Amino acid sequence: MKSKHSVNSDYENTTDSESLLKELEKHPNRKPDKDDIKRVASMVNEYKDSIKSHLHEQQEQKVGQGERFADWVAKLGGSWLFVINFGLIVILWLAYDSSRSSLFILSFCLSVFTVFQAAMIQMSQNRQTIKDKQEQMLHIAINYKAEKENLEMQEKLHKIDNQLQAIENHLTSMRNPKFF
Numbered sequence: 001m002k003s004k005h006s007v008n009s010d011y012e013n014t015t016d017s018e019s020l021l022k023e024l025e026k027h028p029n030r031k032p033d034k035d036d037i038k039r040v041a042s043m044v045n046e047y048k049d050s051i052k053s054h055l056h057e058q059q060e061q062k063v064g065q066g067e068r069f070a071d072w073v074a075k076l077g078g079s080w081l082f083v084i085n086f087g088l089i090v091i092l093w094l095a096y097d098s099s100r101s102s103l104f105i106l107s108f109c110l111s112v113f114t115v116f117q118a119a120m121i122q123m124s125q126n127r128q129t130i131k132d133k134q135e136q137m138l139h140i141a142i143n144y145k146a147e148k149e150n151l152e153m154q155e156k157l158h159k160i161d162n163q164l165q166a167i168e169n170h171l172t173s174m175r176n177p178k179f180f
Contacts, residue, residue: 067127074124077117
């Protein structure tokens with residue numbers, strides 16, 4: 001059986017956050033339970049995911065053909081498939097022709113290939129570093145916003161608690177009238 005505070009998938013982000021705040025205002029003495037914490041965590045994750053997907057869309061729109069090619073080369077060059085195939089090519093070359101001039105040509109081709117591959121991998125790593133920095137900044141911004149919202153909620157809860165204390169004091173004084 002679900003409690004009335006359980007996560008409802010029909011809620012939208014704003015509706016869920018508004019309903020959570022209303023529940024906290026209606027029941028100020030009630031401590032947030034696990035379902036409330038799950039709702040808050042779900043809202044934060046949805047918020048993070050929507051921002052991340054928007055950020056990735058923007059990054060992909062700015063990417064040119066050369067950068068995509070560099071990413072492809074880096075992905076291919078960092079795989080076991082590449083290592084095995086490259087080793088087979090070298091072994092086949094040596095088996096086919098192991099003369100001194102052939103080894104010189106093989107060495108030259110491997111050097112040129114390595115230079116271009118290293119440049120492509122470096123370009124891809126630079127682009128990934130930029131993505132990582134943007135994502136890190138996003139995490140910092142989200143954490144800052146969450147902390148700010150947390151402080152605002154705490155202030156509201158303290159205000160509600162103070163109001164409740166004042167009401168309790170007033171009711172106590174009405175029950176026990178003091179005559180001087």
